[in-house]
Amino acid sequence: MLAGSALVGCSSSDDGVVTLDFFQFKPEAVKDFAAIIDDFEAANPDIRVVQNAVPDPDTAIRTLLVKNKVPDVLTLNVSGNFAELARACVFADLSGEGSADTVNPAVQKIVQDLGSCDQGDGSEVNALPFASNASGIIYNPAIFAENGVEVPTTWDELIAAAQTFQQNGVTPFYCTMKDAWTAGPAFVNLGGALMPEGFFDDLRAEGSDLDTVSFSKDFGDAIDKEVELYSYCQDDFASRDYNAGNAAFAAGESAMYLQGSYAIPAIRATNPDAQIATFPYPVTDDADSRVVVSGVDVGISIGRDTPHRAEAQRFVDYLMSPDVVQAYSESQSTFSPLKNAVPNSDPALAGLEPYFTDGRIIGFIDHQIPASIPLVNLLQTLVLTGNTERFLSDLDSEWSKVAARTATSRKGKS
Structure with missing residues (x-):
């Protein structure tokens, strides 16, 4: 059902109910989000939310972009792939929304450091952290x-x-x-x-x-x-x-x-x-x-050109409410990204929770490495062979190739 509805777009029915397309990338969280949607729809009878979960979200979202069918609301892993889409201005600016003020600044910084539509100015917020991992x-x-x-x-x-x-x-x-x-x-x-x-x-x-x-x-x-x-x-x-x-x-x-x-x-x-x-x-x-x-395991974005921005924002505000974030955090063993959040009570996380709460966190550096560089394959070879010089040399070489291609591309556009 979820995969089959992956290309559903937003719409307004004759009875005035707006349907939002909700792109959701975590298969293990489908039930959690289904329950969240049920509660939201009960409180907002004028909005219907269709959860679309697909097996390969990175490919699926790019396919939707090619077809000019950006979902109204999206959850994405805030990684290098997200950063490319943010810099391409796929997502709306959420910096002026009240829910943005509820986020722990140290967590939001991890998102902002990856890039945004303003290309480094830092004023746009293209995703709000919903759940963080460590x-x-x-x-x-x-x-x-x-x-x-x-x-x-x-x-x-x-x-x-x-x-x-x-x-x-x-x-x-x-x-x-x-x-x-x-x-x-x-x-x-x-x-x-x-x-x-x-x-x-x-x-x-x-x-x-x-x-x-x-x-x-x-x-x-x-x-x-x-x-x-x-x-x-x-x-x-x-x-x-x-x-x-x-x-x-x-x-x-x-x-x-x-x-x-x-x-x-x-x-x-x-x-x-x-x-x-x-x-x-x-x-x-x-x-x-x-x-x-720490990484933002789940970030929430709104499609930049959704025709139902107000309804999409109401859903995002509900998602970012403390009770919803905390319930998801407890269910999925994640950390709440909100200011003054109640620490996750899972004893398995007790050794990491104080660092997260105090903001003693740094982002995943592999998100800074272009996807075209085969980092994981290089790492696999490294630990299997122990050849550190080869790993470092190969990683430098791959980075140089990408940098050269990027420079050539920019010259071609000038």
Whole structure:
């Protein structure tokens, strides 16, 4: 039903009821949004909301754009793909809406740093954060206690913990490199915490030459540490995928798991009684420098040219209401992006929640890397081979190619 209605447009019926096309990208949240829509429609009988969920949202939204059928209201993962659409002015400016004032500024900054229709001016808000995730290290507190290991707060303590587990016959990290993307969480945490201030702005300013800043010059420490972490994986990690990892961790087959909060519902789906807790990556030996990498798992946008802006805004305002955001947060193990939000009571998130509430968060750095660069494949090769020089050189080369093509394209338009 949902996929079949993917091209439904907004309309007004003879009885005055406006139908909004609601593009919703998370299959695991279809029931949550269906309940939200039912409650909204009961309070707003003049609006009907049709939820359209599709298997491949990135492809689906681009197909709709080609056909000039931008949905009225959209949920999207606020990533590099979102940023491209925002810079192309696909989404309406929400900066003047009251719901924009309810958002935690540190979370909104993650959205704004990716780009907007004003191309860097920062005055437009093209998405409001509805739900945030956090990328830390998931661990089994029972296994930690059984082995007398405390939660590490520094890099040296993290490696010492891994060595203790390994010596005791316990797998330190369950790794899943059959799915290339699963090397990404460690990369964004290590690289995000260790890269120089303003690295990506400086890198983009370099063009294709990369004389002053580059991954080779500035990411060596982070990449060395990624390879070191993956040296403590189980023997068959190259042939195990994400689903296998969730099941294995749920069954207590490792002390730690290098995944974000988004994996918690999947782990619990395998074992509702799984032992789950979290802590931020201790990237350096300064415990006070720890931050949490956070992304806007669900952002809400309005199509820039919707003919029913007022009705779309009423729905967005309802979505952004504290009760709705909090209920979704509890259901999907996410963090509320609202100011003064009630902390998520899920005990699995207790180790990350204070960092989120205090704004000690940074964005996912992979969102700054163009989609045309095969980052996840390069990371997969890195952790399987341990060849750090090749990874850094290849990433520089891929970045230079994109920068050169971008410069050529701009010259052609001048």
